[in-house]
Amino acid sequence: MLNNSSDLNTFLIDLKDLLEKKGIFLSSKKYPLKFMYKLINEFDEIGWDKISNLKSDLHSLTININDSYNRKHKLNLIFPYNYNTEAIEVKADIPEQINNKYYIDELSNIIEFYKNIFDKYNDFWCQLEEIDKKTWVIEPINPPRSSTYRRIIIERKCSINIQINPSNPRSIPIYQLMGSDELVQKWTKILINRQYLWNLNNTIYENLKKILDIDFPQKEKMTLSDISEECGICYSHYLTVNNGDKEEMLLPDKQCKNSKCSRSFHYKCLFEWLRSLTTTKTSFNYLYGKCPYCEEMITLPIN
Numbered sequence: 466m467l468n469n470s471s472d473l474n475t476f477l478i479d480l481k482d483l484l485e486k487k488g489i490f491l492s493s494k495k496y497p498l499k500f501m502y503k504l505i506n507e508f509d510e511i512g513w514d515k516i517s518n519l520k521s522d523l524h525s526l527t528i529n530i531n532d533s534y535n536r537k538h539k540l541n542l543i544f545p546y547n548y549n550t551e552a553i554e555v556k557a558d559i560p561e562q563i564n565n566k567y568y569i570d571e572l573s574n575i576i577e578f579y580k581n582i583f584d585k586y587n588d589f590w591c592q593l594e595e596i597d598k599k600t601w602v603i604e605p606i607n608p609p610r611s612s613t614y615r616r617i618i619i620e621r622k623c624s625i626n627i628q629i630n631p632s633n634p635r636s637i638p639i640y641q642l643m644g645s646d647e648l649v650q651k652w653t654k655i656l657i658n659r660q661y662l663w664n665l666n667n668t669i670y671e672n673l674k675k676i677l678d679i680d681f682p683q684k685e686k687m688t689l690s691d692i693s694e695e696c697g698i699c700y701s702h703y704l705t706v707n708n709g710d711k712e713e714m715l716l717p718d719k720q721c722k723n724s725k726c727s728r729s730f731h732y733k734c735l736f737e738w739l740r741s742l743t744t745t746k747t748s749f750n751y752l753y754g755k756c757p758y759c760e761e762m763i764t765l766p767i768n
Contacts, residue, residue, distance in 0.1 A: 500523075500544075501523065504523060507572040507573070508572075511572055515529050515576075526541075527540065527541050527542070528540040528542065528575075530576060530579065530580060530583065532580065532583035532587065533583075533584050534587055534591075536583070536590065536610075538583055540556070541555070541556040541557075542554070542555055553567050555567065555575060555579075557582070558610040559586065560586065560589070560610070560611050561582075586610075588634050588635070589629065590610065592629060592668055592669045592670070593608075595668055596615050596670050599670055600617045601617065601618040601682055601683060602615050602616065602617055603616050603618060603689075603693065603716055604616035604626070604713075604714070604715060604716060605714070606713075609711065613628055613629050613630075613631055614627060615627055615629075617673075618681070618687070619677060619681065619682070620648070620682065621691050622648065622691075622693070622694070623643065623645070623649070623652065624642075624644065625640055625643070625673075626640065626641045626642075627640045627669070627673075629669065635665050635669065638669065640656070642656075644720075645720065646722065646724070652677070655676070655677060655678075656677070659676045659677075660676065662676050689702050693717060694728070694729040696717045696729060696731045696734050697728035697729060697757060697758060698730055698731070698735065698757060699734050702717075703716060704716075704734065715732075715733075717729035718731070718732055719735050719765065721759060722761060722763070723756065726756060726759035728756065728758050728759075735763070735765060738757055739752045739754035739763070739765060740752065742755070750766060751764055751765065752765045
């Protein structure tokens with residue numbers, strides 16, 4: 466339609482009408498006509514149904530894409546004011562950093578490139594989706610697609626944190642057991658002795674179930690108090706922390722080694738507590754201080 470405009474004024478009127486029909490009321494004074502013309506042509510090519518959150522100043526928008534498994538993805542684009550020389554900033558919820566540079570007349574190339582990226586991680590996301598469906602994941606809450614870890618309950622007061630390799634998602638993940646020393650030693654021994662059973666043709670869930678030889682506890686049959694004590698400092702199960710531009714809700718992951726105490730703490734709460742004590746010592750990026758309850762020595766890495 467815009468190519469059929471007879472002159473500049475007609476084009477601007479057509480552009481204004483087209484955007485307002487889509488609920489966008491143009492207010493941009495920072496981009497020239499040439500930029501707007503290129504942008505609208507790109508929208509026509511990729512389809513207006515894929516565009517959302519287009520700002521009235523045309524500085525940013527979201528492109529909605531479905532991958533081959535019909536998962537919905539969002540590409541957030543920010544257009545530079547020096548659009549002739551500066552690349553578009555693209556943000557996507559994926560487990561890798563992309564450094565490709567794209568410019569205003571390359572929106573179709575951006576979509577095609579990220580479609581391939583999304584398909585590249587299909588198996589990685591399939592592994593996580595099966596874990597989320599068949600186990601009780603206590604961290605992260607509402608995980609983004611960029612998340613590569615899951616903390617899974619394996620029995621009362623004991624969980625396993627697995628870190629999955631997005632490029633080789635069926636390989637043995639990096640894991641950390643969390644719980645009392647007794648439970649950690651018990652499950653560590655099982656994992657080491659039965660690790661030879663890991664089969665790359667099976668999913669992570671299938672391998673963990675076989676090696677641990679358990680039926681994973683389900684959220685519907687247990688309460689949060691069954692699997693995790695509240696923090697001995699803030700008296701809450703979950704602590705909300707800022708991680709870059711995202712918020713995470715974390716359960717207590719540090720525990721007093723005194724078997725008669727065994728109180729649990731959030732790392733952040735314990736870190737701030739120890740730093741507030743004049744008796745706490747610092748050496749080689751570790752804090753050495755006393756448990757708030759039994760005065761047992763606690764060693765805490767400085768992250």
